[in-house]
Amino acid sequence: MSLNDGWTGRTASALQAALRLTHEAFAEHLGVGVRTVASWHQKPDLRPKSEMQQLLDTALDRAAPPVKARFAALANEPALDLPEGAAADAEVRLSADPTIVAALDWLDEHAHWEPGTARREVAARLVRLDVGALHDRGVRRGRVNQRDTARALADYYGEPTDDHGRYTARFGTVEASTTVLTRPDWLDLDCPLLPSHDRLKLTGVTPDDDLAMDEETAGRAAQRLAETLALGNRMVNMPLFRLLDVGVRKHAIAGSVGVTSFVGYVVTMDLLEGELVDALTTGQPTSRGTLPLRDAYLPDLAGALNVSDRMCAGGALALTAIARPADPFRGAADYLLLVQERSGHVINAARRLAVIPKGFHQPLTDFRADAQIGATLRREMEEELFGREDIDNTVGEQRHADPMHPSRLSEPMRWLMSGPGRLRMECTGFGLNLVSGNFEFASLVVIEDEEFWTRYGGQVRANWESSNLRQYSSLDAELLEELGNDVAWSNEGLFALMQGLRRLREIGGDRVNLPTIEWEIK
Template identity: 45%
Template sequence: AQLDAAAGPRWRTAETNRSAVAERLHQYYADGFGDRRPVQIDLDNASIALTILSGADWLSRPLDLRADEAAGRFTYDHDAAVVPQPESDTWRLAAATRLAECLVQETRFVDGQLYRMTGWESQPDGVRTSFTTGSFAQYALTVDLLEAETLAAVQTGGEALPLRDLMLPTVDSVLDPGSRNCMGGALALTAFARPAQGARPADFALLVQERGAKVLNASRRLAVIPKCFHEPTSEPTWDVSVGTSLARELEEELFGKPEVDTTLDTRRTVDPMHPDLLTGPMRYLTETSPAGWSMECTGFGFNLLTGNYEFPCLVAVHDEGFWHRCGGDVESNWESERITLVSSQDRAGLRSLARNPAWSDEGLFAFVLGLRRLHELHPERVALPHLEIGFTQ
């Protein structure tokens, strides 16, 4: 493939209008929407449509990921069928081009294990999901190609979406994860309690990242942090809870622990999350202040753009002592280009941030759900802008 390494893939570096992408996909799937519809955020009388397909029952009840009962919501499927690869010359060319782009752009591409969703079931106490293991390459070279195709079509005004016609043609197919390489993960708004200082009242420090150029997903987009694929750490059957992935990514993306970075091919530790190997910040949370922090799943949805499953979450450190003792150890890893810190008491700043068109849809989804939940827990520390989370009609 003849590619310009300096310019990079046009669809990735261009300023693609996120609202235009959402509108394009809403039109594509318009005839199939029923109980599950695209999420819409109403912020101070302005509506923001997302590509996240969800429902009121998937957003209504936070799940405590640290509670024992949470483990029962995520099960390992030992009998899952293998997903056949597409049979299409269009797909083969797109997959070869993706590999060529990764080579010339030096994108980090490691064919590690990921959890592939095989099914879901809505129950009165929330959604329950099942997973088996698949590989990153199976995902990156199939349904993940849909993002590039869609963004390119929006930029050029093209109508044809042959890869989507092949792999994700209907809303029913979006809602049937077992029929494809349906990978995804968890992403969390992380909030650290801080005491009052000067003119600033007691608040939470909220972290938002700009994704780096060498990540395969949401490159150069705003997202909450951590943002991770759902993947095994050491034991696929027992690591299947989303909370396990999220705790690992806190260590990797914010607390500086390289041993849990699954994109590195030099990892030798059998159990990198063993208590003896925890970083200082995680040890403080789990040993010094186990009741001083929470990790909750705030919703669930499927991303129409990529076909991914998304688990938006909130990690809230309620203990002000953590920021005093460990705030200096909080740092981002290679996946982030930069980190923005915003106060939960800065209503105007939060409003402006939510309106920023640079968000990935799953990132904004997690940000607003996490912010709403944080306000429910600590209304005195969160100056929440007027926002409502609903669905397109």
């Protein structure tokens, strides 16, 4: 590498990528405007003015040795020969998007590639991608229903071991089988999401993920990154809680979590669902030996249960029930039940039905306090139901010391938190989703005070993660039975729906008219 001839737009962009900074953060780091940084990406041959050259010199001189090493690798790479259009735009993200850069570094390290190999691998795939074909594949994937995946994974994993099995529920005339691996004492937890009961703890040191990648798995990871770039999917490398141990029982959640990176999950365990669904859409076998990624990462039930020795990310999701007063047109007082149709741009459960809120279990700023499941659900309520974009990590960087401080809460959430008996949050069940190995904390959120709907019902709205929001009445047993029979559900969403309705039937009184829901472990 030589800078004897000075900086160019391309080498300035390489320094930004090496520092893993967004346009805004890099501009602030240098003390320049964001438009200046953007111009370096748009005009790689541009030579900045002398004062800008000095700022870049200083930034490189002050950089840590690993940053300098990454910069050297990036600056010495030849410019990528990509066509005009979407792929050419994606080249900018290959260098400028800190999440993509972090993913490329992660892949180089875990595949034991020389630095820069992942970038070249992803770039080569970008050239060959047909974005139209990717959209067509998304449509085909959306046609694979929940029952198809449940049957396929039942065949793949065979008979359950010990007292674990796949969650099945009978709801009226409906029998719902899922891919959620659970056990009797992980269900009907009736666990209030309060510190005295919600005791998942952050461990001091997270063990290595120990994900050995061969040529097949590394190639699939590179393909995933290329497709993410081509489709413009949102992805931010925020910290992610990784489950290390779980101790769940009636009225109590216990266990431990560590912290891992989101990009490591995206290019490994999150690929399992796509591999399975693509096999189903093309009529390919889904038995052992035919799904290379599943065979490598989640080959058997014993491995699925051994969360301490694998990448086990996941989240919390809740059926939301909002008390409504009697209405001359709608009828008697009831609970409004919310169900979302997931967007095609989300990483998890794209184009599926799911309860809302639903989110990855991950910290904001207080890693220890945020290890509680209730912390994730309160954050997701703010983001997915009450429009708090400032806590959406796919929109911008988080700079507040306490994003969930009472003074920053939305008006609906502040009202809920300020009075006793207004908000009830419980964990209703726990399981491990065999689709991708994720842990799932199914929960129920009940807004008990019907004044909330009168005051704030018009402000409840879904964010970009949902393409549509449906509402159901807790008194409409016929329509809810039809909902439970819908094959568009995600497996974890159906699990949370059934467990949530089961608990709501117990506590809802005259506001609820539901048939008995009985679960079975198969």
